[in-house]
Amino acid sequence: MTRKRVAILISGRGSNMMALIEAAKAPDYPAEIALVVSNVPDAAGLAHARDAGIATELVEHKPFGNDREAFDRAVHAALATHRIDLVCLAGFLRILTPWFVSQWNGRLVNIHPSLLPAFKGLDTHARALAAGVKTHGATVHFVVPELDSGPVIAQEMVPVLPGDTPESLAARVLQAEHRIYPLALKRVVEGEA
Numbered sequence: 001m002t003r004k005r006v007a008i009l010i011s012g013r014g015s016n017m018m019a020l021i022e023a024a025k026a027p028d029y030p031a032e033i034a035l036v037v038s039n040v041p042d043a044a045g046l047a048h049a050r051d052a053g054i055a056t057e058l059v060e061h062k063p064f065g066n067d068r069e070a071f072d073r074a075v076h077a078a079l080a081t082h083r084i085d086l087v088c089l090a091g092f093l094r095i096l097t098p099w100f101v102s103q104w105n106g107r108l109v110n111i112h113p114s115l116l117p118a119f120k121g122l123d124t125h126a127r128a129l130a131a132g133v134k135t136h137g138a139t140v141h142f143v144v145p146e147l148d149s150g151p152v153i154a155q156e157m158v159p160v161l162p163g164d165t166p167e168s169l170a171a172r173v174l175q176a177e178h179r180i181y182p183l184a185l186k187r188v189v190e191g192e193a
């Protein structure tokens with residue numbers, strides 16, 4: 001079995017990244033985490049990736065100013081250097097250009113903390129509570145140029161409980177995220193998504 005070479009793009013904590021790294025340790029997992037890219041130098045996830053023995057690249061966005069595509073080309077170059085087959089966004093707080101998305105069409109996935117198409121964008125947990133939904137959750141989806149809108153690969157529902165705060169709900173959803181991201185990546189690699 002040739003394992004697909006996966007890169008994870010992060011900007012922060014990296015708990016979904018760690019869930020993918022853990023899952024990929026299983027000998028029968030069809031992908032290896034070959035690279036972690038961060039646009040933020042002090043992202044906690046970057047240190048965790050290094051501790052886990054994963055190759056890392058820092059591509060800061062600041063030097064590129066408003067030239068989003070130039071930043072995306074630098075990320076793309078890092079991915080090419082590491083012979084990456086597939087890219088997972090995991091708390092990567094940059095909107096990618098249509099150019100980058102088309103380069104990785106069908107090989108670029110994201111995790112979002114809501115049951116898409118509900119609650120696209122930021123602050124999903126507070127907005128779910130404000131809307132009074134009884135069921136919330138997490139979604140892994142293919143990335144398309146429109147934000148949080150690509151075909152769904154996996155979802156898990158999470159109950160909203162009485163007394164929930166955005167923080168308590170986020171923590172419950174995060175556990176679901178850590179379950180579905182490895183499953184979704186496996187599906188994509190095995191051509192089932």
Ligand code: GRF
Binds near residue numbers: 012090091
């Ligand atoms: C997760 O809730 C993810 O769904 C969202 O950003 C958060 C990242 O958390 N896109 P982590 O860095 O994976 O811990």
